[in-house]
Amino acid sequence: MIPLPPFHDDLDASLNELWRLLEAGAASARTAFHTPSLATIDGQGRPQVRTVVLRSADRGSGTLRFHCDRRSHKADDIARSGFAALHAYDAQDKVQIRVSGSATLHADDAVADAAWAVSMAMSRVCYGTAPAPGTVIATGGAYTLPDEGATGGGRANFCAVVVAVETLEFLYLDRRGHRRAGWARSGEGWSGDWLVP
Numbered sequence: 447m448i449p450l451p452p453f454h455d456d457l458d459a460s461l462n463e464l465w466r467l468l469e470a471g472a473a474s475a476r477t478a479f480h481t482p483s484l485a486t487i488d489g490q491g492r493p494q495v496r497t498v499v500l501r502s503a504d505r506g507s508g509t510l511r512f513h514c515d516r517r518s519h520k521a522d523d524i525a526r527s528g529f530a531a532l533h534a535y536d537a538q539d540k541v542q543i544r545v546s547g548s549a550t551l552h553a554d555d556a557v558a559d560a561a562w563a564v565s566m567a568m569s570r571v572c573y574g575t576a577p578a579p580g581t582v583i584a585t586g587g588a589y590t591l592p593d594e595g596a597t598g599g600g601r602a603n604f605c606a607v608v609v610a611v612e613t614l615e616f617l618y619l620d621r622r623g624h625r626r627a628g629w630a631r632s633g634e635g636w637s638g639d640w641l642v643p
Protein backbone atom coordinates (compact mmCIF):
# COMPACT_ATOMS: atom_id res chain seq x y z
CA MET A 447 0.00 0.00 0.00
CA ILE A 448 1.22 3.52 -0.79
CA PRO A 449 2.41 5.23 2.41
CA LEU A 450 0.43 8.21 3.65
CA PRO A 451 1.99 11.54 2.68
CA PRO A 452 4.08 13.30 5.36
CA PHE A 453 1.50 16.11 5.62
CA HIS A 454 -1.35 13.70 6.45
CA ASP A 455 -1.40 14.45 10.20
CA ASP A 456 0.76 17.58 10.20
CA LEU A 457 -1.06 20.92 9.98
CA ASP A 458 2.03 23.00 9.17
CA ALA A 459 3.11 20.50 6.53
CA SER A 460 -0.40 20.63 5.03
CA LEU A 461 -0.11 24.41 4.70
CA ASN A 462 3.32 24.00 3.08
CA GLU A 463 1.88 21.46 0.69
CA LEU A 464 -1.01 23.80 -0.17
CA TRP A 465 1.35 26.64 -1.10
CA ARG A 466 3.73 24.26 -2.87
CA LEU A 467 0.86 23.07 -5.08
CA LEU A 468 -0.30 26.62 -5.84
CA GLU A 469 3.25 27.74 -6.69
CA ALA A 470 3.76 24.67 -8.88
CA GLY A 471 0.41 25.35 -10.55
CA ALA A 472 1.42 28.89 -11.42
CA ALA A 473 4.72 27.63 -12.86
CA SER A 474 3.43 24.69 -14.90
CA ALA A 475 0.38 23.89 -17.01
CA ARG A 476 0.69 20.22 -16.03
CA THR A 477 -1.40 20.46 -12.86
CA ALA A 478 -5.04 21.35 -12.19
CA PHE A 479 -3.86 24.22 -10.01
CA HIS A 480 -2.73 26.02 -13.20
CA THR A 481 -6.36 26.61 -14.15
CA PRO A 482 -8.46 27.19 -11.03
CA SER A 483 -12.08 28.27 -11.03
CA LEU A 484 -12.60 31.89 -10.08
CA ALA A 485 -15.77 32.83 -8.20
CA THR A 486 -17.14 36.35 -7.94
CA ILE A 487 -20.44 37.93 -6.97
CA ASP A 488 -22.19 39.77 -9.79
CA GLY A 489 -24.24 42.96 -9.69
CA GLN A 490 -27.40 40.99 -8.91
CA GLY A 491 -25.74 39.35 -5.89
CA ARG A 492 -25.47 36.01 -7.69
CA PRO A 493 -22.37 33.81 -7.72
CA GLN A 494 -20.46 33.53 -11.00
CA VAL A 495 -17.67 31.04 -11.71
CA ARG A 496 -15.23 30.52 -14.56
CA THR A 497 -11.70 29.22 -15.29
CA VAL A 498 -8.62 31.44 -15.17
CA VAL A 499 -4.90 30.77 -15.53
CA LEU A 500 -3.02 31.15 -12.25
CA ARG A 501 -0.07 33.39 -13.12
CA SER A 502 1.62 33.58 -9.73
CA ALA A 503 1.30 32.31 -6.19
CA ASP A 504 3.52 33.86 -3.54
CA ARG A 505 3.36 32.38 -0.06
CA GLY A 506 5.61 35.15 1.32
CA SER A 507 3.08 37.87 0.58
CA GLY A 508 0.09 35.50 0.64
CA THR A 509 -1.05 36.60 -2.80
CA LEU A 510 -2.27 35.02 -6.03
CA ARG A 511 -2.37 36.71 -9.43
CA PHE A 512 -4.31 36.11 -12.61
CA HIS A 513 -5.00 38.24 -15.68
CA CYS A 514 -8.21 39.37 -17.35
CA ASP A 515 -9.70 41.94 -19.69
CA ARG A 516 -10.68 45.08 -17.77
CA ARG A 517 -13.91 45.17 -19.86
CA SER A 518 -14.94 41.67 -18.70
CA HIS A 519 -17.76 40.77 -16.31
CA LYS A 520 -15.27 39.31 -13.82
CA ALA A 521 -13.40 42.64 -13.73
CA ASP A 522 -16.71 44.44 -13.10
CA ASP A 523 -17.57 42.00 -10.30
CA ILE A 524 -14.18 42.46 -8.62
CA ALA A 525 -14.27 46.25 -8.99
CA ARG A 526 -17.71 46.30 -7.37
CA SER A 527 -17.24 43.80 -4.55
CA GLY A 528 -13.50 43.82 -3.93
CA PHE A 529 -13.53 40.06 -3.25
CA ALA A 530 -12.83 36.83 -5.11
CA ALA A 531 -12.47 33.13 -4.40
CA LEU A 532 -10.55 30.44 -6.28
CA HIS A 533 -10.89 26.67 -6.25
CA ALA A 534 -9.22 23.69 -7.91
CA TYR A 535 -9.15 19.92 -7.46
CA ASP A 536 -6.22 17.88 -8.72
CA ALA A 537 -7.29 14.28 -9.24
CA GLN A 538 -3.66 13.08 -9.35
CA ASP A 539 -2.77 14.62 -6.00
CA LYS A 540 -6.28 14.04 -4.62
CA VAL A 541 -6.14 17.56 -3.22
CA GLN A 542 -8.78 20.28 -3.34
CA ILE A 543 -7.70 23.84 -2.52
CA ARG A 544 -10.09 26.70 -1.76
CA VAL A 545 -8.88 30.28 -1.38
CA SER A 546 -10.67 33.57 -0.77
CA GLY A 547 -9.59 37.11 -0.19
CA SER A 548 -9.74 40.70 -1.25
CA ALA A 549 -9.03 41.27 -4.93
CA THR A 550 -7.53 44.33 -6.62
CA LEU A 551 -7.49 45.23 -10.31
CA HIS A 552 -4.20 46.55 -11.65
CA ALA A 553 -4.61 48.14 -15.07
CA ASP A 554 -2.39 51.21 -15.22
CA ASP A 555 0.37 50.59 -12.72
CA ALA A 556 3.72 48.84 -12.34
CA VAL A 557 2.04 45.51 -11.45
CA ALA A 558 0.17 45.51 -14.78
CA ASP A 559 3.23 46.72 -16.71
CA ALA A 560 5.38 43.91 -15.28
CA ALA A 561 2.74 41.27 -16.02
CA TRP A 562 2.24 42.56 -19.57
CA ALA A 563 5.98 42.66 -20.20
CA VAL A 564 6.32 38.89 -19.69
CA SER A 565 3.05 37.82 -21.36
CA MET A 566 3.24 36.01 -24.68
CA ALA A 567 2.03 37.38 -28.01
CA MET A 568 -0.72 34.76 -28.26
CA SER A 569 -2.02 35.85 -24.83
CA ARG A 570 -1.72 39.54 -25.61
CA VAL A 571 -3.94 39.45 -28.69
CA CYS A 572 -6.91 38.25 -26.60
CA TYR A 573 -7.01 41.66 -24.93
CA GLY A 574 -7.51 43.38 -28.30
CA THR A 575 -10.78 41.64 -29.07
CA ALA A 576 -13.51 43.87 -30.50
CA PRO A 577 -16.20 44.33 -29.43
CA ALA A 578 -15.63 43.79 -25.68
CA PRO A 579 -15.78 40.31 -24.07
CA GLY A 580 -19.34 39.22 -23.29
CA THR A 581 -20.95 41.47 -25.94
CA VAL A 582 -23.92 39.86 -27.72
CA ILE A 583 -23.03 39.32 -31.40
CA ALA A 584 -25.11 38.24 -34.41
CA THR A 585 -23.01 35.17 -35.27
CA GLY A 586 -20.33 33.22 -33.39
CA GLY A 587 -17.49 34.70 -35.43
CA ALA A 588 -18.64 38.32 -35.45
CA TYR A 589 -15.63 39.65 -33.53
CA THR A 590 -12.05 40.57 -34.41
CA LEU A 591 -8.63 40.09 -32.86
CA PRO A 592 -5.51 42.12 -33.71
CA ASP A 593 -2.64 40.48 -35.58
CA GLU A 594 -0.21 38.68 -33.28
CA GLY A 595 2.45 41.09 -34.56
CA ALA A 596 0.48 44.06 -33.19
CA THR A 597 1.27 43.07 -29.63
CA GLY A 598 0.67 46.48 -28.07
CA GLY A 599 -2.97 46.52 -29.12
CA GLY A 600 -4.48 44.88 -26.10
CA ARG A 601 -2.50 46.70 -23.41
CA ALA A 602 -5.26 49.25 -22.76
CA ASN A 603 -7.65 46.41 -21.87
CA PHE A 604 -5.19 44.27 -19.94
CA CYS A 605 -5.59 43.89 -16.23
CA ALA A 606 -3.68 41.92 -13.57
CA VAL A 607 -5.75 40.87 -10.58
CA VAL A 608 -4.02 40.33 -7.24
CA VAL A 609 -5.86 38.37 -4.58
CA ALA A 610 -4.62 39.06 -1.04
CA VAL A 611 -5.51 35.72 0.49
CA GLU A 612 -7.55 35.86 3.70
CA THR A 613 -8.68 32.24 4.04
CA LEU A 614 -7.26 28.95 2.76
CA GLU A 615 -8.67 25.44 2.82
CA PHE A 616 -7.00 22.12 2.01
CA LEU A 617 -8.79 18.78 1.53
CA TYR A 618 -6.80 15.60 0.97
CA LEU A 619 -8.71 12.48 -0.01
CA ASP A 620 -7.51 9.05 1.14
CA ARG A 621 -9.76 6.18 2.08
CA ARG A 622 -7.60 5.54 5.17
CA GLY A 623 -8.76 8.95 6.40
CA HIS A 624 -9.54 12.17 4.58
CA ARG A 625 -7.88 15.27 5.98
CA ARG A 626 -9.32 18.78 5.84
CA ALA A 627 -7.75 21.93 7.26
CA GLY A 628 -8.47 25.65 7.11
CA TRP A 629 -6.38 28.75 7.81
CA ALA A 630 -7.11 32.43 8.24
CA ARG A 631 -4.57 35.18 7.90
CA SER A 632 -3.17 36.14 11.29
CA GLY A 633 -0.76 39.07 11.17
CA GLU A 634 2.17 38.01 9.01
CA GLY A 635 1.24 34.34 9.23
CA TRP A 636 -1.67 31.93 9.24
CA SER A 637 -3.84 30.50 11.98
CA GLY A 638 -5.03 27.00 11.12
CA ASP A 639 -7.33 24.25 12.35
CA TRP A 640 -8.20 20.73 11.34
CA LEU A 641 -11.79 20.48 10.09
CA VAL A 642 -14.14 17.55 9.74
CA PRO A 643 -13.89 16.56 6.06
Ligand SMILES: Cc1cc2nc3c(=O)[nH]c(=O)nc-3n(C[C@H](O)[C@H](O)[C@H](O)COP(=O)(O)O)c2cc1C
Pocket residue numbers: 481494496497498499500512513514515518519520521579580
Ligand atom coordinates in the same frame (compact mmCIF):
# COMPACT_ATOMS: atom_id res chain seq x y z
C1 LIG B 1 -8.39 26.83 -19.66
C2 LIG B 1 -9.01 28.21 -19.59
C3 LIG B 1 -8.25 29.26 -19.13
C4 LIG B 1 -8.79 30.55 -19.06
N1 LIG B 1 -8.02 31.56 -18.57
C5 LIG B 1 -8.56 32.79 -18.44
C6 LIG B 1 -7.81 33.84 -17.82
O1 LIG B 1 -6.67 33.66 -17.35
N2 LIG B 1 -8.39 35.07 -17.72
C7 LIG B 1 -9.64 35.31 -18.19
O2 LIG B 1 -10.11 36.44 -18.05
N3 LIG B 1 -10.39 34.33 -18.77
C8 LIG B 1 -9.88 33.09 -18.89
N4 LIG B 1 -10.62 32.08 -19.46
C9 LIG B 1 -11.98 32.38 -19.97
C10 LIG B 1 -12.96 32.49 -18.77
O3 LIG B 1 -13.12 31.20 -18.20
C11 LIG B 1 -14.34 33.06 -19.17
O4 LIG B 1 -14.98 32.21 -20.10
C12 LIG B 1 -14.26 34.46 -19.81
O5 LIG B 1 -13.14 35.19 -19.33
C13 LIG B 1 -15.53 35.26 -19.54
O6 LIG B 1 -15.71 35.39 -18.14
P1 LIG B 1 -16.53 36.63 -17.50
O7 LIG B 1 -17.63 36.98 -18.46
O8 LIG B 1 -17.05 36.10 -16.22
O9 LIG B 1 -15.57 37.77 -17.31
C14 LIG B 1 -10.13 30.78 -19.50
C15 LIG B 1 -10.89 29.71 -19.92
C16 LIG B 1 -10.35 28.44 -19.97
C17 LIG B 1 -11.24 27.32 -20.43
